[in-house]
Amino acid sequence: MATGVQRSVVKPASVRGLSRRFGDRTVLDDLDLEIEPGQFVALLGPSGCGKSTLLRILADLDREVTGEVEVAVRRAVAFQAPRLMPWKRVWRNVILGLSGRPDKKRAVAALEEVGLGHRVDVWPKVLSGGEAQRASLARALVREPDLLLLDEPFSALDALTRIKAQQLVGELWQRHGCAILLVTHDVEEALLLADRVLVMRDGRIGYDQVLDLDRPRDVTDPAFLALRAELLSWLGVGTGERSSS
Numbered sequence: 001m002a003t004g005v006q007r008s009v010v011k012p013a014s015v016r017g018l019s020r021r022f023g024d025r026t027v028l029d030d031l032d033l034e035i036e037p038g039q040f041v042a043l044l045g046p047s048g049c050g051k052s053t054l055l056r057i058l059a060d061l062d063r064e065v066t067g068e069v070e071v072a073v074r075r076a077v078a079f080q081a082p083r084l085m086p087w088k089r090v091w092r093n094v095i096l097g098l099s100g101r102p103d104k105k106r107a108v109a110a111l112e113e114v115g116l117g118h119r120v121d122v123w124p125k126v127l128s129g130g131e132a133q134r135a136s137l138a139r140a141l142v143r144e145p146d147l148l149l150l151d152e153p154f155s156a157l158d159a160l161t162r163i164k165a166q167q168l169v170g171e172l173w174q175r176h177g178c179a180i181l182l183v184t185h186d187v188e189e190a191l192l193l194a195d196r197v198l199v200m201r202d203g204r205i206g207y208d209q210v211l212d213l214d215r216p217r218d219v220t221d222p223a224f225l226a227l228r229a230e231l232l233s234w235l236g237v238g239t240g241e242r243s244s245s
């Protein structure tokens, strides 16, 4: 059954005919997806449609699949919950799992990049929600990924902290040039950050649109608003709800 996850340096992610079943439920059904180097891709879709399942497969956290999955060797993940180890200081969390001797300088550089240079030596419990999420981003970036997988990383943050975190991710992406796959429920967030927006439906990518919008994005731009309406319609929100054929 399982063909497993192959390693590839050609594309950050290349998926062909991917299927994943849980019991008799088919969540991913013959799904195809290619992500280009440096591309910022947002993945939307109704709750339970399989977004996190796809992300976990790309992160190599789930191998019970059929189909072909090739993913960059250098990849990193940040989840909705920061998942910091409470018994390790923040800098040690950042380099957790890296091979070699603990390199504090490297951890500090990553923490400084996310604005946490003053939080290097504290315990995770001292951090605010937004700071913990930034530490989680630092832990991902220190791996210098070719593919950064983000699973609703901002959804637990308050509105203002969320905007700042979105801006930070946009800056980090421009500086590092890695490809990003961002799972989100937020249509505006997708349109503010991404180069390309996907919507999952029926276990596949049902909508796939490269965005031709200037940066920084202007939420009052008619093209932005038109895409927003189109995406909401695809998600079955607002006017023009689509059938699931």
Ligand SMILES: Nc1ncnc2c1ncn2[C@@H]1O[C@H](COP(=O)(O)OP(=O)(O)OP(=O)(O)O)[C@@H](O)[C@H]1O
Pocket (backbone or CB within 6 Å): 022, 027, 045, 046, 047, 048, 049, 050, 051, 052, 053, 054
């Ligand atoms: N380990 C598992 N065992 C059984 N079912 C699972 C498992 N993981 C996911 N599922 C099911 O697969 C479906 C897709 O789940 P997934 O978490 O990928 O959806 P999602 O699109 O990320 O949802 P949300 O937007 O609510 O986070 C759901 O019906 C879920 O219950």
